[in-house]
Amino acid sequence: MDPRNIEDIYPLSPMQQGMLFHSLYAPETGVYFEQSSWTLRGPLDVPAFERAWQQVMDRHPVLRTAFLWEGLEEPLQVVYRRVDLPLEKLDWRGLPEAEQAERLAAFLQADRERGFNLAEPPLIRLTLIRTAEEAYQFVWSHHHSLMDGWSQPILVREVFTLYEALRRGQIISLPPARPYRDYIAWLQAQDRAKAEAFWREMLAGFTAPTPLTVDVPPARSRPAEGQDDYAMQRILLPAETRAALDALARKHQLTLNTLVQGAWALLLSRYSGEDDVVFGATVSGR
Known part of the structure; x- marks a missing residue:
């Protein structure tokens, strides 16, 4: 870890702590490993697509986050200043459709088994598989500790907004994104003793x-x-x-x-x- 590449360090949320615990306790289960596979049809500007994903990663600190726990009383999340998000590119155009389907199933299984090293960013992987002249299979894998279900469509919308601009050679400025650290700060400012007393009374x-x-x-x-x-x-x-x-x-x-x-x-x-x-x-x- 290069200290010069460290942007921020702060605690985990309770939800993240639980996810980290279960991921480390039973890594073979693949718990909290998220994987999406989409078919993209039509002409695709691959360099613009790749740059759009990188710009979204540069924009959101939580996407540049890894977790440290060894030798610590409590785990911490570390935000890196710069994290490259590589897009693996595969070309299956010469394969029959049935073989493509078999290869995709095997690839998805191997990707799940590979999992993530939670101490090394990025906890995101992208793969673009070309299956025809104007058809691609896009695989997006990430660890669930980075984002919830509500966050994913927001992220995808930002990616394709940036992609369209890059494809046209335009420069756009998205509205400022609030960093995840603000939520952690809000959590730490809460009166936990008061909250515990409330729920103990409610669930008595x-x-x-x-x-x-x-x-x-x-x-x-x-x-x-x-x-x-x-x-x-x-x-x-x-x-x-x-x-x-x-x-x-x-x-x-x-x-x-x-x-x-x-x-x-x-x-x-x-x-x-x-x-x-x-x-x-x-x-x-x-």
Whole structure:
């Protein structure tokens, strides 16, 4: 590490600390390794595309961040002044479509297995695979500690805004981006003791989430210890039902997510017989 290339050092957010812990504890699982694969069709100015990604990395300190933990009481994130974001380029134009599909599947698997060294930036990888004269497969991999789901479309929008300008030979100035350090500073300024006291009072009497007691499987059919005990089910609602839910949410100035969580809370209350219920939900944020 060259000290002259260090721009900033500051603590991790609680969410980042958890992600770092799980990534180091079980690196073989690939937990928090994010990978997207897109098909790009049409003429592509590859140098402009590469420069656009580099400019976005130069613009956002969190994208130039790595993590240090060895020999430290608490882990730290280190922002580097300059980090080159290489774009690996592959050319598969001469391969049959079926072989391209097989190679892509193998590439994506190898990329996931490769993972990231969290102490070395960048924690982002880009690969551009040319599959036809005007067709590319673009693979974007990154560690989830750098950004949440809400951040990704903002980042992509900036990339393509800069790409269009570069392709036309124009110079544009994007609005200033607030650095991630500001959020860390805000977190550190919070009264943690007051927040802990609030939640201890709010959750007094609870030792576990409220179970959904309907259709509980018998002991002999439950997963063994250490095995996953969950499942996923997707249900498509009719368009008219969705419209009615949207209207109800707007009427009461709620988000659709809040409405659904309220319905889940009522369901838990009904089947558990409890007036107060507790359940978890995944949220975006770093």
